[in-house]
Amino acid sequence: MKLFYSPFHTFIHKVLVTAHEAGLWDEIEFVPTYPFKNRQGEDQDDNYTIAALNPLDKVPTLALDSGQVVFGSQSIVEYLDTNGTSGHRLFPASGPARWDALSRLALCDTMFEMTVMMVMEGWNPEAEQRLPYYEWIWPKIIRGMDSLEQRCKRGFDSFDIGQASALHAISYLYFRANFYDAKDPLYPDFDFAEGRPNLKAWWEETIQRPSVTSHYNKDFEGDDSAEFCQAKVQEVLVAQRTSE
Ligand SMILES: N[C@@H](CCC(=O)N[C@@H](CS)C(=O)NCC(=O)O)C(=O)O
Known part of the structure; x- marks a missing residue:
């Protein structure tokens, strides 16, 4: 394929x-x-x-x-x-664990897509960029990260599709700043790990997985x-x- x-x-x-x-x-x-x-x-x-x-x-x-x-x-x-x-399997069988994983998948995919939208907004000339756009999106990302801080489980075997998407969303937030040099008017130096010790520890542990180090x-x-x-x-x- x-x-x-x-x-x-x-x-x-x-x-x-x-x-x-x-x-x-x-x-x-x-x-x-x-x-x-x-x-x-x-x-x-x-x-x-x-x-x-x-x-x-x-x-x-x-x-x-x-x-x-x-x-x-x-x-x-x-x-x-x-x-x-x-x-x-990264998709748990039908039941509470599945709905939890799918909800985190939706949460993190949306955070990722919204970050892409902000990056694209940042490509417009500065005078044309819309501040309300960032003001609409950022609270969703911050609340999303806070909810991951509460919900993200550590441990090699607990890895599920919601966590795969969390890796994607968090790493892209770093990528946006370093790669696109995105000029974000609200949180140019946003660091998901600040004030979120559980999520930070999860991230540090999870990026060691062979499926991550593969690329x-x-x-x-x-x-x-x-x-x-x-x-x-x-x-x-x-x-x-x-x-x-
Ligand atoms: N909901 C889609 C979003 C994919 C997406 O937006 N991909 C972007 C790159 S990050 C893209 O291909 N953009 C090109 C375009 O929109 O024309 C998914 O999860 O696959």
Whole structure:
């Protein structure tokens, strides 16, 4: 199967963590895709679009060998977890533990997406940036982190899909400051660990997992050209036609 994703390993990808935990890492062909390059003036020659596979033209997008495309990170992690070979499931069986994990998944995915929205707002000229936008989003992120401080369980075996998403959201908050140099008018130096000792200890413990060290802070090695991306899009389209 092919995973179209953005190969910035300075943050932790929930989908990569899940693939590793599921024992499917070696089954995946990684296809780097830079979704925002399609729109940035200086990179107009780069064609990383995957709209032929996913109408939203978003990463992550997973293409199975049959040509079937699974998109939306929540669908992808569920696919990987269901088809895993490691025996370790990140989605608990139906019951309170499942609803708790799914709620933390929703919480952290939304915190991540809101952080992306703030980063994008920060790309506008300073005079055009909307302060109320940040004032609307930040309290949600702060309350979300506070609730993780209360709810996040430590211990190797308690790792679930909600925690995979928490790794993603927290690492992206760091990434935004260091990588995008995001000029955040409210919390430019936000540190989730400040005043949240439980979450800090959980983070320090959890980033040691092999599913995190598999990619976190490691350079992507491989072809990340637009030509490679488009060749892989074509392979998926051929697989789709063959299986019709
Ligand atoms: N809800 C989606 C969100 C994915 C998403 O927003 N991806 C961003 C990159 S972080 C993207 O591909 N943006 C390109 C675009 O929106 O055109 C998921 O969880 O998969």
